Amino acid sequence: MGGGLMLRPWSVCSSRTGHLAMETLLSLTSKRAGDWFKEELRLLGGLDHIVDKVKECVDHLSSDENEEKLVASLWGAERCLRVLESVTVHNPENQSYLIAYKDSQLIVSSAKALQHCEELIQRYNRAEDSICLPDNKSLPHQNVTNHVGKAVEDCMRAIIGVLLNLTNDNEWGSTKTGEQDGLIGTAMNCVLQVPKFLPQEQRFDIRVLGLGLLINLVEYSARNRHCLVNMETSCSFDSLCAGEGDESLKITGQIDAVQALVQLFLECERAAQLAESQTDELIKEAPTAQHDKSGEWQETSGEIQWVSTEKSDSTEEKEKKEEDDEELDLNKALQHAGKHMEDCIVASYTALLLGCLCQESPINVTTVREYLPEGDFSIMTEMLKKFLSFMNLTCAVGTTGQKSISRVIEYLEHC
Structure with a gap:
């Protein structure tokens, strides 16, 4: 076989064949794929081609005004990035290779793509997609918004997924990524502003x-x-950003990023406590299921059997209402529990x-203290301890x- 020509799937030019090859790679490079395959993909030049394809798709995002072409570019970038996300999970060799390749081309392209997506998600606002029209009809513009907006949202997830792998416990990757112009600000907007343009369940x-x-x-x-x-930003879109002791004093304009983050923490912490107490109350107030088991033991054909008595229509209606009320209470409790978990996380x-x-950084310690109630870190450490306990139950110890x-x-407790 020496000297033979190896046909690589990523060298095929046909668009349709290229899509098929990419879907095959997505399947093969899932988290179940062996490290040997991920290594071969790197050694045979597959990663080079995929990174170059990402750059090509991202370059089109700034020029594609036609919505069909825009979706195609978003889709192409997202599928490539999902492959790269898969091959960099717990794979330091691929991570290092991709950080270095062509002077961090993947990181540069990902940063640009994330900024494009931040702009597009505002233009194709999906937050109002739930508005229904009579007879289940929808406006053509809503269909376009949903189609393009969904593509933008999927692409954003894939971009951040790759960047998470390249920066996780990796000073080199973090430094290179942080150097990209506007990237940290865009990441902040993903936390504070972007969710308002997404459907509630995606925020x-x-x-x-x-x-x-x-x-x-x-x-x-x-x-x-x-x-x-040292960055300035806006309050979280769902935050009151109220003044101390007076929720009517709403802060407008730009504020310190640390202040915005502390405000987000405090409001989520309070919301988590509220949801937890409401769930407890619903559980306490929920009626105990007491279905009518009225009847009597009777001897029939030499055997003792329980024979239930017939229920009147009013009794059946009452039981039906009780069952509906119990189901409603359970649904409310589950909703509060889900909200509690999201706010806690x-x-x-x-x-x-x-x-x-x-x-x-003692200076940063002082800055954060200024925005915490009574300058006390204990509210943060208690939340982190609960989160650590949760992780110890659900993850392998020592991650x-x-x-x-x-x-x-430990650091905050000794500040």
């Missing part, structure tokens, strides 16, 4: 992804910490981000995330 995901990226960027990079602390990620900003949380808790 949590993008906010947590943005927080995760910011944590990775500042954990090992003093430059990135300095950049974030956002509050925990935000506390971890603020804790990372404080590490090795980098758990170590980071433990380190931040």
Whole structure:
């Protein structure tokens, strides 16, 4: 076989064949794929081609006005990025290779793509997609908005997924990513502003992804910490940003990024406590299921059997109403429990981000204290301890995330 010509699937020019090859790669490079395959993909030049394809798609995002072409570019970038996300999970060799390739071309393209998506998600606002018209009809513009907006949203997730892998516990990747013009500000907007342009059920995901990226960027990079602390931003779109003791004093305009993050933490922490107490109340007040089991034991054909008595229509209606009420109470409890979990996670990620900003910086410690109630870190450490306990139950002990949380808790307790 020596000297033979190897046909590589990424060398095929046909667009349709290229799509098929990309879907095949997505299947083959899933997290179940062996490291040997991910290594071969790198050694045979597959990663080079995919990164170059990402750049090509991203370059088109700034020029494609036609919505069909725009969706095609978003789709192409998203599929390539999903492959790259898969091959960089727990694979330091591929991570290092992609950070270095063509002077960090993947990171440069990803930063540009994320900024394009931030602009597009506002233009194709999907937050109002739930508005229904009579007879289940929808306006053509709404269909376009939903189609393009969904493509933008999927692409954003894929971009942040790749950047998370390249920056996780990686000072080199974090530094290179943080150097990209406007990237840290865009990540902040993913936390504070972008969710308002998404359907309600999608907001949590993008906010947590943005927080995760910011944590990775500042954990090992003093430059990135300095950049974030000195940044001005807007309040979170769903935040009151109220003055101390007076919720009518709403802050407008730009505020310090640290203030916006502390405000987000405090509001999510309060919301989590409220949801928890409401869930407890619903459970306490829920009526115990007491279905009518009226009847009597009777001897029939030499056997003792329980024979239930017939229920009147009014009894059946009463039982039906009780069952409906119980189901309604259960649904309410589940909704509150889900809201509680989301608020807890956002509050925990935000506390971890603020804790990372404080590490090795007494000045940042003072800055964060200024915006906390009575300047007390205990509200943050308590939330982080709960989150750590949750992770210990659901994750393998000793992961980098758990170590980071433990380190931040210890640091804040000694501040």
